[in-house]
Every structure is written in structure tokens, then in C-alpha cells.
Amino acid sequence: MTRADLGKDPRDVSAMFDRVAARYDRTNAVLSVGNAALWRVATTKAIAPKPGERILDVAAGTGTSSASLAKSGASVVAADFSPGMIEVGRRRQAHVPNLVFVEADAMKLPFGDADFDAVTISFGLRNVKEPKVALAEFLRVTKPGGRLVVCEFSHPPVGVVRAGYDFYQKVVMPPLVKLSSSNDDAYDYLNESINAWPDQPTLAGWIRESGWADVAWRNLTAGIVALHRARKPLTGAVAAPVE
Incomplete structure (x- = not known):
């Protein structure tokens, strides 16, 4: 198995990420131009980490985003279900004293x-095979009043941007993957998973249904990526409507 499919069997997804771990950060930099x-940077600002806080970074991979959060002085737990990613992350982020790596399944943390002031x-x-289960788990481990930030690929709302992005995925991206990745077949799944992923309002609805309050999002790079934010209610308050 060199790649996962949209069934998202955890063993297949984990094995796929094990195989791309060594060049993962470089490939991301290339493919995202x-x-x-x-x-x-936008995600870190949205989380707004503070010294003394405890933050969980799920699907942290090699810990690049986790290290950015740890610069604030917060205590950061980088969780990922790929042993290969964790191995690379521990080696690359060994100089960060307030960052620890934990092998963990997002659906059963x-x-x-x-336990945490913020989850991202x-x-x-x-x-994740069942994203709504993961969102409920994020809520469980977050302190009342704590924060959730989800940064994920999404769907550009403007037609011309959607067309350009579709051209990039089909024509430009494949040769870039062959040049930069250790497993170019795995990135076929990347495109499939992006195209099958719901749009911004739908994901916001999932977050709200999971019990989060003050759900909102903003688009990054014309909606190719969306940054969703929410808070855990202090009590049993009903979540506010999405913006």
C-alpha cells in the first residue's frame, strides 16, 4: 500500500504518511508555492497561544506547526497517528523544550x-475516517472556554479561482509532486481528499453540531484554504450561528 483511498482506513492513511514523512515539509512548501x-502564521495567530497554556496540535506531522506554537511559551503536545511522522518530528524539533510528541488517533485521544486550553x-x-467523532473528541479534551482552530483545504467561492485551482491540481501539481515527493502516488489521494471534502458552511455546521460555540471561518488564499474557529461553551450554551 503506497497510498490511502477515500475509505480512509486508519492503517492505510498512517502507512501512507510514514512513507512521505522524510520529504513531507519540503513537498508541502513546493506544492503550496x-x-x-x-x-x-495565520493559524498560529488564530490560536493566539500564551505562556503557560497547554495546547494540543492534532495531526501535527513533523511538528512544524507545533514548534511555531511553542515559541509563545505554551506547552504543546504534537499528536499524530503516523509513527514515521513522529520519528521525523522528534528529531527535527529536538531543540524545542516545551514540545512533546504523542502517537494518537484523533478519534480516540x-x-x-x-486537559487543554486550545486544540488545533x-x-x-x-x-480522519469520521471527522465528526474527532471534533467531539476535541471538545472533550478542551477546557470550558477553550479554543478550537481548524485549518483545512476548502473550496474557493469564486468561479474563476475554482477553475484555476482545478487546472493547478490536474496539470501543474503532478510533475511538481514527482520532483519533490518520496511517494508521488500518495499525492493522488491528496487531490481526491480535497475535492471530496465539504465546503466552508458544511464544515462549520459539523463543528457546531459537535457542541462548539461561536463558530466562524475566514478564507485564506481566496478560499483554497479556510480557517475555522470556535470555543467550548462555559456551560451548556447553544452554539452561535456561523458567520
């Missing part, structure tokens, strides 16, 4: 209730 760094996941929720 440098935008990956900008998306990471090995943490107690209300970047470009990983669409790889």
Missing part, C-alpha cells in the same frame, strides 16, 4: 477531559 508558511488541527481533519 510558499503559501504553507503563510497559512501556518489518549488525554483526559478538559491543520490539513488533517479530512484524513
Whole structure:
């Protein structure tokens, strides 16, 4: 198995990411035409980590986003279900003292209730077999009043941008993958998973249905990526309508 499919069997997805771990960050930088760094900055600002906070970064991969969060002084747990990703991450982020890596399934997190001030996941929720189960788990491990930030590929609302992005995925992306990735077949799944992923309002609805409040999103790079935000209610309050 060199790639997963839209059935998203956890073993297949984990094995696929094991195989791309060594060149994962470089491939992301190439395929995003440098935008990956900008998306990471936007995500970090949305999380707004503070010294002394405890933050969970799910599907953290090699910990690049986790290290960005840890610069604030917060204690960061980088969770991923790919042993290969964790191995690379521990080696690359060994200099970050307030960052630890944990092998974990997003649908069954090995943490107690209300353990974290904030939970975030970047470009990983669409790889989870049951995203709504994961969103409920994120809520469980977050403190009342705590924050959720989901950064994920989405659907550009403007037709001309959608057409351009479709051309990029079908024509430009394949040769770039062959040049930069250690497993170009795995990136066929990348396109499939992006195209099958729901749009911004639908994901916002999933988040709200999972019990999160103050659900909102904003588009990055014309909607190719969307940054969703929410808070865990202090009580049993009903979530607010999405913007």
C-alpha cells in the first residue's frame, strides 16, 4: 500500500504518511508555492497561544506547526497517528523544550477531559475516517472556554479561482509532486481528499453540531484554504450561528 483511498482506513492513511514523512515539509512548501508558511502564521495567530497554556496540535506531522506554537511559551503536545511522522518530528524539533510528541488517533485521544486550553488541527481533519467523532473528541479534551482552530483545504467561492485551482491540481501539481515527493502516488489521494471534502458552511455546521460555540471561518488564499474557529461553551450554551 503506497497510498490511502477515500475509505480512509486508519492503517492505510498512517502507512501512507510514514512513507512521505522524510520529504513531507519540503513537498508541502513546493506544492503550496510558499503559501504553507503563510497559512501556518495565520493559524498560529488564530490560536493566539500564551505562556503557560497547554495546547494540543492534532495531526501535527513533523511538528512544524507545533514548534511555531511553542515559541509563545505554551506547552504543546504534537499528536499524530503516523509513527514515521513522529520519528521525523522528534528529531527535527529536538531543540524545542516545551514540545512533546504523542502517537494518537484523533478519534480516540489518549488525554483526559478538559486537559487543554486550545486544540488545533491543520490539513488533517479530512484524513480522519469520521471527522465528526474527532471534533467531539476535541471538545472533550478542551477546557470550558477553550479554543478550537481548524485549518483545512476548502473550496474557493469564486468561479474563476475554482477553475484555476482545478487546472493547478490536474496539470501543474503532478510533475511538481514527482520532483519533490518520496511517494508521488500518495499525492493522488491528496487531490481526491480535497475535492471530496465539504465546503466552508458544511464544515462549520459539523463543528457546531459537535457542541462548539461561536463558530466562524475566514478564507485564506481566496478560499483554497479556510480557517475555522470556535470555543467550548462555559456551560451548556447553544452554539452561535456561523458567520
